[in-house]
Amino acid sequence: MRKFGPPKGKETLVQFLLKYKFQFIVSSVAGIFYNTVIVLGPIFLGKLIDAAAGGTTELVLLSALYFVGVTSFFQFARFIKRWYMRDQFNHVACDLRQTLLDRILGYKLPELEKETVGDLMSRTVGDITLVVDTVMSTINEGWDTWLLMLSYFGVLLYMDWKITLLASLLVPGTLLLAHMMRNVLYRYSLSSRQSASIAHTGLQRYLSAISVLRLFGREEAEKSTIMEAYEQQVKWNIKQILLQQSLLPVYALIAGLGVVIVIGMGGENVRTGMWTVGTFNAYMVMFIAFSGRTRVAAKVFNRWHGAKAAWQRIKEKMILDKNEKIADTDTFDLRNTDQLKVSHLDFSYGSKEVLRDICFEVKAGEIVGITGAVGSGKSTLINALLGLYPYEGDILINSRQLSDIADSQRNNMIGYSGHEQFLFSMNIEENIIFGLEYKNPELKDTLTTAALVEDIERFDDGLKTGVGEKGLKVSGGQRQRISMARAIYKKPAILLLDDPFSALDIATEQRVIKRLKEDFKDQIVILSSHRLSAFENVDKIIVLEKGSILEAGTHNQLMSRRGLYYEIYQAQKFMKEGSAHE
Template identity: 45%
Template sequence: MKEEGSKIKFSPPKDKENLLSYIMKYHRQFLITAISGIFFNSAIVLGPIFQGKLLDAAASSANVKGIIKAGFEFVGVTLAFQIARFFKRYFVRDMANRMSGDMRVGIMESILYKDLSILEKQKIGDMMSTTIGDVDIVVEAVRKTITELWDTWVLMAAYWIALMYYDRKITSIATIPIPLVIVLTQLMKKTVHSHSKEARKATSKTTTQIRKMISEVNILRLYGREEAEIGRLEKRLSKQANKNVTVNILKNGLAPVYSALASIGIIIVIFLGGNKVVDRSWTIGTFTAYIAMFIALATRTTTAAKVFNIQQGAKASWDRVLGLMDNEKPMFFNKIDSLKPRDIYVENLSFKYPNNDEYAIEDISFKVSSGMIVGITGSVGSGKSALALALTGLYDYEGKILLDNVNLNDIDYEQNLATITYMGHNPFLFSDTLKNNITWNDKNDEKLDKVLTIASLKQDIESFENGIDIQVGEKGVKVSGGQKQRIALARALYKDASIVILDDPFSAVDINTEDKIIKNLRENIDDRIIFIFSHRLDVFKYTDMVLVLDKGKIVQKGSHDELISVDGIYSKIIDSQQFLGDESIEK
């Protein structure tokens, strides 16, 4: 993490899977916390001592000066260790806040650069719950552990030494129950850890359900699924509540037992210390100081027990964080020029989705050249989207995808990113301006104007109140479906890649606009290769070649005119579309 003025830039340490490395990164804050914490918890014992002296002065002093002097001494000592307490708390919380930022950046780096085949097996709700909730639990446990390192162990040592100074016999007898509390908490470690893990899993499932309900609220309303989904959420919340109650009982339910054990020592102190007051070995002030310190020591014992339990709950959360975080250094890519392949050879290509054991496409082969627009169609489930994803090179596949004579798998990842652009059939827009959704804050007005023309967006932009700076909303909720598709198309073209993969880019666009866009693509193709996956065949009048898929295989190949003149799936799709009223295609 770097600081530029008041701006903080977060970044995880090199060994980001080691919790200690986060503490070492902020060694300055840790050292200040340590020094002020040791001073505070060593000096705090002076509070009861000087309070006792003030009581004795008030009871026996012959004049007001003695009481005033004792009062100033008490206030001065208290002020000194309270200032140290402020620095201790400020810097440990500052360290905790920075650690949480670093951990979240580390998780997001791992997610963004993780193999997509692995990533798609993860549930979004689980990842959100871990990135937000589990990180908070881990960082809070670290903060409390560091705090209690001074506030409990140093303080207990300071109190114990002071108590031994007052009376070794009473201290030795009264502190016997304290080790029993520590042993009891150690015996509960495994139980607390396992139940904490179950509670975090239940929280993740609830988060997943809430996310699904919020993101799909329009679908739930249209199908009248509100009550059913609320019922499902209630079940998950109930399970989450039961798991959390169990964890809270384990963490806090034994507090009365800890307090009861500690109270035995207080009874011993009152009995033996009271006798010393009676036989005038101790003054009232001495007895008050001793019992105040012993009560503080006993209280910190129960606090130490709670910290042990918090650590076990945090260990379960840290396991979940590590499940998302890779210790490999993420790849940050420089912007480089796209490859310019003259030909693409696809040989015996097979592909299956990460969560499926069956092949979506199998043994597909074809060749295309630069300057071509290739149409790919087929019935629902024929493998169109699978082929589109395979051609991106971002997923594992079998067979070969050769750019000239180089296998796509052998190309550097950053070169792949520069060479291939992709628009999915369900394009996502970010909650930002229309312009930034296309350019990613890049500034090239000439290129922007060109892609807006190709995507037929200029007229729409003129109708918006804020023009190209209109906020499109999360997932593009403030623009129409057709506008959303065309914005995503402009974004794909703005990348200026040599291979353009468009998966169902015109499903929400009217026929006339679709016709304009495909003509614009035809006129501006240059030396690119454009793949258009679509079930609307009118667009294929402008393509150089059409591939027809069925059950994951290519069953027809040729130009639009060639395919409509022979009996086959392509001709049947046209017949069915004409039957449904689409007269834009003539056979």
């Protein structure tokens, strides 16, 4: 069971907070104790002053003991409040990040491919940190400011309601001014967060393509673009901070004007004997604390308006409408796939139509080759058969629509190796097994099928040889065959290979096809390639042209028709013979 994730029901910020009710209740109770008992501090301090001015030693010691005891109690309550509050918000931050990550990884590929790593990192780290810190600060100040202000205000009214009401007249003005600044601060914060996303995206792109940028002399140009984005972020941050900081003295001045009234009217109470010096001191300490917290409350208002922009950016990526995953409760058995039927398949990338009215059938035990000129739609057809993109028409597996199959079952059923092979920074064995159970006989068969045995023997560490970041420590052909071995090892019902032989010699290519025919007698294999020598021994060949099927049949049938397949085959044969003579 996962420890972190979204709350049940609505995924509002409040629900994320209420997921941890125990921490919230404990911190709230401790906050109530702290911010109510704290008013006793100035009162007992005043009594201590009065006792020191004319009381007995016993009275001074007793007053001091009361003062220390009360202070120790409310400071302990403050510690408990902050401990459990921090624990709650650490969990909330993890929940928000896990939920955001789940939503993003749950996008359909067309949506996911629109995202950039830099922007997602900015939202996942920067925006969530800002929101969590702001909400924690707001709740913390809810106890340390609002409850404390109410506590002080109640005691001040009890001590002298006239002075309290007159001296507090300007306090609402501070909060009104803070409220008036909300739109400006929201705009500054949103612009800052957007600039941060642009800068992070540029930095990630720069680091990923550093070698290309240097070779083409574009390093400085890319740097300047990134720096410009960071400068924009700094500019908006400075504007936001300057506005917030410039308002603080104004808040303090407005809230502090009441001190003048307290000194004047309170001093009169001391002169007439209504108050002692200790009482005046206690009132003054509490009123200064009361008016000072008004400034803090206004500051929290301003910070909250800034964090709203970050929360808006987080919610944009947590919308469930984009996540169209099928629930993994499907019991459809796909272990024995007898037939793959494609009927009137249309496929587009956005508004660009790539495939039109594709129709063919494949039975278990057959190997089907897909070929055509560059840009004819070979890789797109393989992508459509993966089920990761939306399509129109029918892709039926055992009469079941591919788009209706649960993700987990589809992933177990289909094996794939693309023409852009991606290897993880692990060793060869880990890249091939890739989270599946280690089975030595199956692994040996896989290495043989993928023509990797001799390569593994040449490595000092064999299967434990690290491939480096993105497989940079192995050759292109080895990278291609390791990727193919990963798809073969899972023994899928349908094996899709996109241009798997581009970095292989013809002899190795023929060995791989022969092994595929032997090892996948009960499965379906579909491979695309521009090298037609790979198709002499496959069961069926589909020739694409401009996204439609131009020809289909066996190698011999297509050669006898003398169409596009025949022309390409003859041209490649001529090029091969010419190279041999050289």
